[in-house]
Amino acid sequence: MTTPDNGSGQGSAPAAAPGETRNVRFAHPGSQYFAVLVSLLAAFYLISNIAATKQMDFGGWVVDGGVFLFPLTYLLGGIISEVYGFRAAMRAVFVGFTVMVVGAVVFGLVTVSPALGDSHNQEAFEILFGWDGVYIRILVASLIGFVLGQVMNSVVIVKVKERFGESNLWARIMSSTVFGQVADTFIFGLIAFTAFPLFLNVLPGVDLFVMMSWTEFGSYFVFGVIYKCLVEFLLFPVTYGVVRMLKNREPSYGIVS
Template identity: 30%
Template sequence: MTARAQPTHGFRYYDFLLGGTVAVLLCSNLIGPGKICEIHLPLFGMFSFSAGNLFFPIGYIFGDVLTEVYGYARARRAIWAGFGAMLFATFMTYAVLNMPAANDDYNRALQPALETALGNTWRVVVGSMVAYWVGDFLNSYVMAKMKVWTQGKHLWTRTIGSTICGQFADSALFYPIAFAGLWSFDAMIGVILFNFVFKVCVEVVMTPVTYKIVAALKRAEGVDTYDTDTRFTPFSLRDEGDVRTRA
């Protein structure tokens, strides 16, 4: 059975997924990039990575689930909510860092620590926001289109295929915007390729988890959304798509 688009407030779990998406995005941009971690891998030796990568599997599960269950239009709302939250967090971080600190020992020590941890350059901020906006919209678009093409079959092709497209755009945009002229060309290409391959591999590993969450949500919500009549513009907040009611 097929019905017209159901308003987002008619779903039981959509708001929780939207809130989770925003929370993961803020954490990955505020507390993740400032720390480089090192672990020892057998046969490979020391392995370094940004702590922000820890949030990627969770964030992309949210993105895949939102598009697969609720459709592109509702995933679009979540992407804009995340983008707005990033803008607000960036503005408030700038405001807090530039307010005069109290003249005591604690705050004199705290101010430079906050500037080190949170004081990203404008290029890093712009790069993060542009890469997020383009990468997430591309991920959702490819996944929604592939669902229609495959008639809802072979979910793994959509989760991995959309990640390949979205993460390539994300990495190819962020690092040049943030570090061009500071890093050598070879170093930048190496970092872009490493992060791209790493995130695609993580998506492959996490696909069984995505399968379970998607199946559970489709049963709980009683819907399965196909974007057959959706306008695939990023610049809209309308609910669209055909909602196929599950028996």
């Protein structure tokens, strides 16, 4: 059930989802703005995971190729949670999840398809995108980390919004980023790069290998969390501007009952 926002003149909002209570404002996720945000989140997520197959050394800190775009997925997730609510944010996460799974299936089919006789790239392609290759391991790690991290990100934003209302947007965004990025970075790095999942080697056709030592993992985790939170902090003016624009332009933005 929805009720009009008598104080704002901005219309009504959909019924509350789990984690959303009375007097909390959200917009209905049926607009073109929501579609654009979800599309960007899914695209950034897919590109980041392909880029993450390469590890890099930034001044002694171990990072992966997802460092350039992946922080923006949390910025987008935060905007969606703030404007459209928890349920809409989980819908966006599901879209990103589905895109990654479809991508993995397509890459796998391309890998097992017969190559031209003079193709010199088949072995490299199998190492990168094969079912037991680097990409699949990173995919599994990313899906688990991304879902848990984004759920935490959204829950924190919604809970803080329930407590403080429309004020203290910076507190919602920054606190949710810290919790979400800590969970995501730790889970992703642990599964994707360390010896932790090597027990899977007992399965037929699976041959995992260690991509990072525990020391390198520690460096990766610390730098990753600090860097991603710093990006979120530096881009907060952009986040604030986008959130304000969406709240003003979404006619359904109102109080959830």
